[in-house]
Each structure stands twice: as C-alpha cells, then as structure tokens.
Amino acid sequence: VEVIYGAASQPKERIVDRMVVTIKQALSDNPESSVLAFLPGQGEIHRTAGMLSDWLREQQLGGIHLRPLYGNLSIEAQQQAIAPLNGTEAYDQKVVLATNIAETSLTIEGVDVVVDSGLAREATFNPSTGMTGLHTVKISAASSIQRAGRAGRLRPGKCYRLWSASQQQQLAPHGSAEILKADLAPLALQLLQWGI
Numbered sequence: 001v002e003v004i005y006g007a008a009s010q011p012k013e014r015i016v017d018r019m020v021v022t023i024k025q026a027l028s029d030n031p032e033s034s035v036l037a038f039l040p041g042q043g044e045i046h047r048t049a050g051m052l053s054d055w056l057r058e059q060q061l062g063g064i065h066l067r068p069l070y071g072n073l074s075i076e077a078q079q080q081a082i083a084p085l086n087g088t089e090a091y092d093q094k095v096v097l098a099t100n101i102a103e104t105s106l107t108i109e110g111v112d113v114v115v116d117s118g119l120a121r122e123a124t125f126n127p128s129t130g131m132t133g134l135h136t137v138k139i140s141a142a143s144s145i146q147r148a149g150r151a152g153r154l155r156p157g158k159c160y161r162l163w164s165a166s167q168q169q170q171l172a173p174h175g176s177a178e179i180l181k182a183d184l185a186p187l188a189l190q191l192l193q194w195g196i
Helices: 015-029 042-059 075-082 141-152 165-170 185-193
Strands: 002-005 034-038 064-069 093-098 111-116 119-126 131-138 158-161
Touching: 015 034, 015 042, 015 093, 015 111, 015 158, 034 141, 042 064, 042 093, 064 075, 111 141, 141 158
Parallel strands: 002 158, 034 093, 034 111, 064 093, 111 158
Antiparallel strands: 119 131
C-alpha cells in the first residue's frame, strides 16, 4: 500500500471539509478504484455524504455511488456498502463512508483506496460523573496501519492520510485497553450477585 500524507492536521479544524477535498482528489487520481473513507462518527459521515452529493450533482458526475457504513445502519444498508457493484453499475466507483467498524476483518469488494481521517469515537467512563461519554480521539499507529491495510486486501492500493508523516511518528503505538476506559460497576454487581 502506497501511503500519501497530507498537510499537518490542526486542532479544531473541520475534518469533514478536509475529507471531502481528499476524497475528490482520490477519485480523480484513481478513476478505476473504489474508496473507503474512515470518519469518526455518524454525523461526520452524513455531512461528508451531503457535501459529496452536492458536488456530484453540480459536476453532473455519474457512476460514483456513496455508501455509508456504521453500526446503527440496517443490515440491508450495511450489505449494500460491503457488496460489490453489479449489473450496469459494475464498472462504476463506490465511496464507502465508514466508522472504524470497517477497520478490522471486513473486506469491501473493489476497494483499493483508503482515505483516513485519523480520528475515531471512543466511549470512555468518567468516574467523577459516573457517566460514559463519547470522545473523538486520534487513532493509534496500529490502527492507522490496520486502516491502510484495507486498501491492499485485494491488490496493491493507496492510503491518503489527513495528517503529516511527522504526526504519524507521534501517534501512540497502540490504543489503550478497554478495561481502562469502561464502567466496571455492572461487572462488579454481577459478580457480587453470583457470590464472588
């Protein structure tokens, strides 16, 4: 997988704007390829899809299909994102806008280009409030390698990263263990109920 780094990411920048620009570039650079774009959450996926839809309509571009992929989608919509295009659309391009649900064992047919925002949404328990909240965080170096690998599953591919090569060196090697971020009270109560 050939990795293409972007400009250094900045705090508080709108990731959707950079993602749209980079997806357009990836489609232009790779007219025979389908694209898998990693975004942190459902809101960013919908905003990116809206901006790309407007652009496709303005440019009167046919043959590019936008497919969201996240956990709350129906099984049918998830299958539509994963399945290869067929029939009259078989030679068209597909842009799958996904959360990190597509990071691991999933192979999406036709994808050999990845656009990575470098962000993910994590649930983290706050013991002082007793609440679990979703936070947008930078991914680890291991996750960035895993995401880039989606482009090389079926043939040689490209990965566009929305951060610089020097920022790649600054990423944490691995994500923190879930037990360090999770609310353990339900587990403790269940163990207590079992008499442990």
